[in-house]
Amino acid sequence: MNDYTEAEVQRAxxxxxxxxxxxxxxxxxxxxxxxxxxxxSPHRRDEIVRMVHGRFPGIEIAADIGVTRAAAPTEAEELA
Structure with a gap:
């Protein structure tokens, strides 16, 4: 890993x-x-981690990637 590795991963x-x-x-x-x-989605997170591992095999990668709700709400929001 060199000084430019973070930028290389970001660009990849x-x-x-x-x-x-x-x-x-x-x-x-x-x-x-x-x-x-x-x-x-969890699938998207897994794809990102898999791609980074594949492109940078000699580097330990940890994923602190959360999953946000992307689906439309199932009920109406009530405003007071």
């Missing part, structure tokens, strides 16, 4: 045609890199 996530993710940040940790952000 943005330029990959299947991922095209710009909302995930990459932070260096004591043991490797941490991916942080929010995505719309």
């Amino acid at each position: 996530m943005a330029e990959d045609l299947d991922i095209a993710e710009q909302g995930i940040t990459v932070v260096r940790s004591d043991v490797g890199l941490v991916l942080r952000g929010e995505v719309e």
Whole structure:
């Protein structure tokens, strides 16, 4: 891992045609890199992690990627 690894991972996530993710940040940790952000599904999170592991096999990757609710609400919100 070098000084540019975070930027390389960030660019790879943005330029990959299947991922095209710009909302995930990459932070260096004591043991490797941490991916942080929010995505719309567990499947999307897994695809991002799988792609990064595949492109950067020698780097320890930890995912701190949350899943946000992307579906429409099932009931109306009442405003007071």
